[in-house]
Amino acid sequence: NAGVTQxxxxxxxxxxxxxxxxCAQDMNHNSMYWYRQDPGxxxxxxxxxxxxxxxxxxxxPNGYNVSRLNKREFSLRLESAAxxxxxxxxxxxxxxxxxxxxxxxxxxxxxTVL
Amino acid sequence: DQQVKQNSPSLSVQEGRISILNCDYTNSMFDYFLWYKxxxxxxxxxxxxxxxxxxxxxxxxxxxFLNKSAKHLSLHIVPSQPGDSAVYFCAASEGNQFYFGTGxxxxxxx
Numbered sequence: 001n002a003g004v005t006q007x008x009x010x011x012x013x014x015x016x017x018x019x020x021x022x023c024a025q026d027m028n029h030n031s032m033y034w035y036r037q038d039p040g041x042x043x044x045x046x047x048x049x050x051x052x053x054x055x056x057x058x059x060x061p062n063g064y065n066v067s068r069l070n071k072r073e074f075s076l077r078l079e080s081a082a083x084x085x086x087x088x089x090x091x092x093x094x095x096x097x098x099x100x101x102x103x104x105x106x107x108x109x110x111x112t113v114l
Numbered sequence: 115d116q117q118v119k120q121n122s123p124s125l126s127v128q129e130g131r132i133s134i135l136n137c138d139y140t141n142s143m144f145d146y147f148l149w150y151k152x153x154x155x156x157x158x159x160x161x162x163x164x165x166x167x168x169x170x171x172x173x174x175x176x177x178x179f180l181n182k183s184a185k186h187l188s189l190h191i192v193p194s195q196p197g198d199s200a201v202y203f204c205a206a207s208e209g210n211q212f213y214f215g216t217g218x219x220x221x222x223x224x
Contacts, residue, residue, distance in 0.1 A: 004157070009116040031210065035214075041216060042116075042214040042215055042216040042217055043203065043212070045211060045213075048211065049208060056210070075185075101145065101163065102160045103160070105159070107156055108157050
């Protein structure tokens with residue numbers, strides 16, 4: 001049981017290049033999330049998918065697209081990377097039960113855009 | 115505007131003493147409040163949560179208190195241990211979205 005996995009762990013891009021960050025979870029959770037973490041800003045929600053086949057914008061969606069490929073996988077795409085997208089990206093899945101509500105996070109992808 | 119705020123960027127506590135981390139929020143519609151712990155180069159790890167209908171939840175050395183009238187929650191760690199040194203994020207959920215504070219870096223001094 002690997003939990004939430006993310007690839008790659010590190011990436012360096014040039015301005016204007018594109019790339020896709022991959023995320024998979026093996027906990028059979030319905031909801032999945034993409035966040036970015038910047039110094040002094042906490043975690044900010046980029047996009048989320050409440051269930052397979054649905055996606056919605058979060059606080060900071062500009063410059064990103066997402067795909068919920070199936071229940072396990074949720075990818076984040078940068079079509080034309082900009083230096084402002086330099087950040088650490090975390091994927092999470094949500095466990096929602098009657099008595100508790102939490103998210104499980106992947107290890108993160110550290111992205112640098114030059 | 116930030117809906118969840120952690121006004122103390124850092125906190126230092128002696129081993130064995132109590133650590134108190136604070137968090138304020140502005141949205142009265144939040145359903146759940148959560149605390150996460152984060153080590154460098156790792157993802158956040160869930161620590162403890164509390165429903166908006168409760169005012170206290172305890173799990174071992176960790177207790178979360180919720181004061182809805184003041185829109186304030188706190189995390190108490192007793193006794194503090196060196197392994198507790200990490201960044202702590204509070205978060206709140208409304209429907210499908212979660213909102214995070216900016217984090218408090220806790221250092222427990224042996």
